Each structure stands twice: as structure tokens, then as C-alpha cells.
Amino acid sequence: MKVKTLVTVFFAVYIISLSFIPLIQNTLLAQNSWLGYGTGAYSFQGENYYVLFNDPYDGSSKPHVQLTPVFAPNDRIPLVEFSDWTSYIDGFNFFNDFNATTRVSTFSTQTLEVNYTRPGIFIQKIITVSPNNVTVKIISPKEFTADLELWRWVMTSVNGISINGSSKPMKIPTTTQIDFTFQDPGLQSGGMGKILLSRVPVQIMIYPYEQGFNMIAIDFVNSEMTFTVSGSMKAAGPTFPTLNYTDLPYILPVVAVLVVAIYVLVDKYGKTFKNRSSRVGR
Numbered sequence: 001m002k003v004k005t006l007v008t009v010f011f012a013v014y015i016i017s018l019s020f021i022p023l024i025q026n027t028l029l030a031q032n033s034w035l036g037y038g039t040g041a042y043s044f045q046g047e048n049y050y051v052l053f054n055d056p057y058d059g060s061s062k063p064h065v066q067l068t069p070v071f072a073p074n075d076r077i078p079l080v081e082f083s084d085w086t087s088y089i090d091g092f093n094f095f096n097d098f099n100a101t102t103r104v105s106t107f108s109t110q111t112l113e114v115n116y117t118r119p120g121i122f123i124q125k126i127i128t129v130s131p132n133n134v135t136v137k138i139i140s141p142k143e144f145t146a147d148l149e150l151w152r153w154v155m156t157s158v159n160g161i162s163i164n165g166s167s168k169p170m171k172i173p174t175t176t177q178i179d180f181t182f183q184d185p186g187l188q189s190g191g192m193g194k195i196l197l198s199r200v201p202v203q204i205m206i207y208p209y210e211q212g213f214n215m216i217a218i219d220f221v222n223s224e225m226t227f228t229v230s231g232s233m234k235a236a237g238p239t240f241p242t243l244n245y246t247d248l249p250y251i252l253p254v255v256a257v258l259v260v261a262i263y264v265l266v267d268k269y270g271k272t273f274k275n276r277s278s279r280v281g282r
Contacts, residue, residue: 049133
């Protein structure tokens with residue numbers, strides 16, 4: 001085998017092999033799974049949601065649910081942030097008064113388990129991401145009193161109430177479903193969010209901010225509560241086919257094979273075509 005042929009074969013195998021690395025990584029390591037990237041910090045990139053747990057800068061996002069719209073799959077639009085900074089269990093602050101340990105569940109890489117402990121209190125927060133929603137379950141062996149705050153800048157309405165109907169913090173009727181709307185200036189598009197509660201809370205408060213609301217406070221007394229978060233957005237104008245980051249691992253091998261095939265064809269038939277052109281010109 002000629003040296004040139006060996007070089008061509010090496011080039012083809014090398015390029016095609018490299019193109020499979022992202023696919024192998026997704027399949028074996030990071031396909032729909034929580035990934036740790038700092039002390040207690042995790043992230044999850046799913047089909048429709050990006051979820052950040054424990055922002056390494058301030059530790060407040062526990063978790064922060066973000067939406068990846070169908071028409072803009074590479075964008076991350078804030079949906080709901082569960083704040084440990086401003087939430088309390090039995091009068092103790094989630095962030096400052098508990099020791100927290102975090103791990104990916106041994107039963108599912110889509111589930112993150114967080115244990116909050118202090119003398120006399122054990123609370124577990126279980127976060128599961130699916131293509132349709134994100135669930136945050138707060139559970140304890142015994143009944144507890146919770147004052148939880150959910151943030152977003154900003155919600156243009158909450159359960160049909162707009163800023164025009166409320167200029168100060170207000171209590172809204174207790175319910176197991178909270179619907180809110182929002183606008184995203186970057187995409188120039190509006191969206192809707194939904195939070196389903198597994199039990200009726202004691203109280204729900206909403207807090208105005210600029211042209212909307214930036215916080216929903218939920219108080220309840222129980223041994224567990226599950227929040228199911230989902231959202232959607234509609235494109236403001238006509239949409240065009242876009243590539244999702246999740247498609248790239250599958251597209252790269254195809255592109256690599258095409259590039260190699262073109263290279264081989266050009267190398268094989270290029271000289272023949274050139275020689276024939278030279279003969280015709282003589």
C-alpha cells in the first residue's frame with residue numbers, strides 16, 4: 001500500500017472517529033442526566049428544559065428552571081427559581097441554617113436528591129426533569145411549616161391578576177394551580193408558565209415589581225409537597241427550521257463521512273479530470 005493511500009486512510013478514520021466523540025459522550029455520560037460542575041452545583045440540559053441547581057456564585061438557585069423554546073432550542077429562558085436564600089422551614093432559613101448534601105439518584109440520572117439537615121429537622125428535596133415538566137418534591141419524616149419563595153423577573157400576570165389590579169403585595173385565593181405569563185425581550189415573544197401543587201397551601205402571596213410580579217410566596221404545613229413546573233412560548237413571527245444542540249452529536253458523523261467521501265473522490269478523480277482537460281487543450 002502506498003504511503004499516500006495510508007495517509008488518506010488515516011485521515012478518513014481520524015476525522016470520522018473524532019466526529020463520534022460527542023455522540024459517545026452523550027450516550028455514556030451526559031444524555032439527559034444531572035452533571036456536577038462545582039461544589040454542590042449541578043446542571044441538567046434536557047429536551048425542553050435547562051435546570052440549574054446551586055448557582056456557584058450565590059447558591060440561590062435551588063433549582064432554577066429555564067425553558068428552551070421549540071422555535072429557539074438553543075436559548076434558555078428563565079421560568080421559575082426556587083430560592084433557598086429567602087425560603088424557610090420551621091422558621092429556619094434553607095440556605096443559612098441547614099447543612100445540605102447533594103447527589104444524583106442511584107435509581108435515575110434524571111433525579112437529583114438534596115438532603116437538608118439540622119438538629120431535629122431532616123428535609124429532602126427531590127428534583128426530577130422530564131421532557132414535559134420539572135418536579136420539585138419537598139418531603140420530611142414529620143410535618144413541617146414551610147415558607148417558600150419562587151422568583152421570576154418578571155411575570156406579567158399571575159392567575160389572571162395583572163399589575164393594574166395590584167400595586168402592593170396581595171394574597172390570592174389558595175389553589176393547587178398557579179398560572180403566569182411573561183414576555184422575553186430577546187426573543188420578542190410571550191410565554192406561559194404553570195406550577196401545580198400536590199396539596200392546597202395555607203396561603204399564596206404575589207409581589208409586584210415594575211411592570212409585573214417578581215415573586216410568589218407559598219406557605220404550607222405538611223410532611224410533603226410536590227411542585228410540578230412547566231412552560232411554553234410562542235414565536236412572535238414565522239419560524240424557520242433550527243438546529244438543536246441535541247442534534248449536533250448525530251449530525252457531526254454524517255458531515256464527517258461526507259467530507260471524507262468528497263476528499264477521496266476529489267483526490268481520486270481530480271487528477272484524471274485535470275489530465276483529460278490538459279489533453280483536450282493541446
